[in-house]
Amino acid sequence: MSNYRLKIQYDGTKYRGWQRQRGNSDTVQGKIEQVLGRLYGKELEIAGAGRTDAGVHAYCQIANFHLETKDTPDKIRDSLNEYLPQDIRILEVEQAGERFHSRLNATGKVYEYHLVKKDYYDVFARKYSWQMEKELDLEKMRKAAELLLGQHDFKGFCTRASKKKSTIRRLDAVKVWETKKDIFLRFEGSGFLYHMVRILTGTLVEIGAGERQIESIRQVLETGDRTLAGETAPAQGLTLISVKYE
Amino acid sequence: MSNYRLKIQYDGTKYRGWQRQRGNSDTVQGKIEQVLGRLYGKELEIAGAGRTDAGVHAYCQIANFHLETKDTPDKIRDSLNEYLPQDIRILEVEQAGERFHSRLNATGKVYEYHLVKKDYYDVFARKYSWQMEKELDLEKMRKAAELLLGQHDFKGFCTRASKKKSTIRRLDAVKVWETKKDIFLRFEGSGFLYHMVRILTGTLVEIGAGERQIESIRQVLETGDRTLAGETAPAQGLTLISVKYE
Numbered sequence: 001m002s003n004y005r006l007k008i009q010y011d012g013t014k015y016r017g018w019q020r021q022r023g024n025s026d027t028v029q030g031k032i033e034q035v036l037g038r039l040y041g042k043e044l045e046i047a048g049a050g051r052t053d054a055g056v057h058a059y060c061q062i063a064n065f066h067l068e069t070k071d072t073p074d075k076i077r078d079s080l081n082e083y084l085p086q087d088i089r090i091l092e093v094e095q096a097g098e099r100f101h102s103r104l105n106a107t108g109k110v111y112e113y114h115l116v117k118k119d120y121y122d123v124f125a126r127k128y129s130w131q132m133e134k135e136l137d138l139e140k141m142r143k144a145a146e147l148l149l150g151q152h153d154f155k156g157f158c159t160r161a162s163k164k165k166s167t168i169r170r171l172d173a174v175k176v177w178e179t180k181k182d183i184f185l186r187f188e189g190s191g192f193l194y195h196m197v198r199i200l201t202g203t204l205v206e207i208g209a210g211e212r213q214i215e216s217i218r219q220v221l222e223t224g225d226r227t228l229a230g231e232t233a234p235a236q237g238l239t240l241i242s243v244k245y246e
Numbered sequence: 247m248s249n250y251r252l253k254i255q256y257d258g259t260k261y262r263g264w265q266r267q268r269g270n271s272d273t274v275q276g277k278i279e280q281v282l283g284r285l286y287g288k289e290l291e292i293a294g295a296g297r298t299d300a301g302v303h304a305y306c307q308i309a310n311f312h313l314e315t316k317d318t319p320d321k322i323r324d325s326l327n328e329y330l331p332q333d334i335r336i337l338e339v340e341q342a343g344e345r346f347h348s349r350l351n352a353t354g355k356v357y358e359y360h361l362v363k364k365d366y367y368d369v370f371a372r373k374y375s376w377q378m379e380k381e382l383d384l385e386k387m388r389k390a391a392e393l394l395l396g397q398h399d400f401k402g403f404c405t406r407a408s409k410k411k412s413t414i415r416r417l418d419a420v421k422v423w424e425t426k427k428d429i430f431l432r433f434e435g436s437g438f439l440y441h442m443v444r445i446l447t448g449t450l451v452e453i454g455a456g457e458r459q460i461e462s463i464r465q466v467l468e469t470g471d472r473t474l475a476g477e478t479a480p481a482q483g484l485t486l487i488s489v490k491y492e
Contacts, residue, residue, distance in 0.1 A: 086369070087372070121327075123255050123256060123333055124257060126333070128370060
């Protein structure tokens with residue numbers, strides 16, 4: 001029995017997120033497990049590092065699964081790609097240490113959010129970005145982002161916070177940059193709560209648009225009150241870029 | 247009556263090309279004319295600079311049409327975008343000189359073809375690129391491209407060459423460059439025949455893959471024999487980048 005690590009890229013537009021749900025196979029995990037089952041004749045379970053929401057994309061998601069096979073890793077990759085739909089691609093399969101677990105061993109994740117500026121359009125990015133209706137002040141967004149850095153209780157920046165599990169996370173970097181027609185927000189951290197990147201983005205956008213004070217960030221962090229944070233940005237602008245391991 | 251110049255961007259995936267055809271509205275021109283008709287209550291005809299094929303995209307197509315209206319150009323743009331589908335965007339509307347004609351006045355066009363290298367994937371570009379199955383030698387492609395430069399009879403590099411119309415065109419530049427996972431081919435010229443960029447691309451790809459001699463380019467140019475050129479590259483990898491005017 002070997003442990004295989006997968007690098008996976010997907011366009012999340014058509015999927016109900018990464019995580020398999022009962023009674024449907026229109027999740028990325030479900031789709032890959034279905035193809036693995038067809039190829040190797042057993043019910044295999046794959047563990048993904050990031051449980052991306054419905055409509056969220058991945059540039060490089062990491063997953064792993066255990067299998068006994070004589071196929072080489074490249075052969076497994078090619079077989080998977082042959083049967084997977086075009087919006088999910090296995091970039092790489094490699095053998096991992098027996099104890100490697102994609103989610104439990106992950107030490108960090110990088111997400112990117114893509115905004116298209118007011119009065120600019122990009123039809124090729126329309127399913128992978130959020131079209132702005134207002135001008136944004138990037139300096140304000142950067143100042144607000146600084147207040148988010150470090151270890152905090154991000155309870156106010158997530159949906160359905162669990163009472164049992166910790167909502168403390170460490171945000172290592174938030175980078176905000178622009179091209180002529182785009183604005184990108186890049187979040188690097190130890191891990192992210194449910195909807196956290198999208199709420200952070202929605203909040204920073206409101207600050208950039210002048211609809212919200214920079215200082216409101218502190219309030220949300222201190223009170224943990226979701227209603228004090230901004231709107232949840234649409235899923236389609238968000239992409240899981242990479243997963244970090246020690 | 248004013249003459250308006252449009253800058254248009256579109257994802258050609260779902261359309262039967264630019265040019266309106268009888269009995270269907272699933273062309274880009276047909277779609278825009280339909281919306282203009284709804285907005286201004288008359289049958290307006292728009293002239294496009296490049297008649298892109300079914301499935302070919304445009305980063306910036308130019309068109310023009312005549313209309314009497316009190317609406318400002320920005321208002322015309324916004325109204326069009328309100329009713330057009332998301333895969334067609336009007337980037338700009340501006341008033342042009344009375345005699346401006348987008349196609350007849352065009353002095354050059356730039357097309358780009360996007361290849362994704364063997365063993366690399368890009369799910370986000372899957373509808374806008376051609377996935378390679380073989381390694382390509384870019385130096386060979388560049389040498390072959392040089393033989394295409396200048397004024398030639400490109401009859402052998404087009405489909406359904408007209409006997410009445412000239413097949414002589416001037417190719418000003420062919421640039422071939424790469425990133426880690428992509429190869430781009432950029433063609434600049436006075437004008438392009440039906441399927442010409444796609445056949446040039448297909449031929450250069452065969453040369454890059456070592457399946458065809460560089461010198462075969464000369465033969466096609468000399469004989470005008472379509473059967474001596476390479477395959478027609480798929481429409482989806484091609485994008486009209488810009489149209490040039492004096």
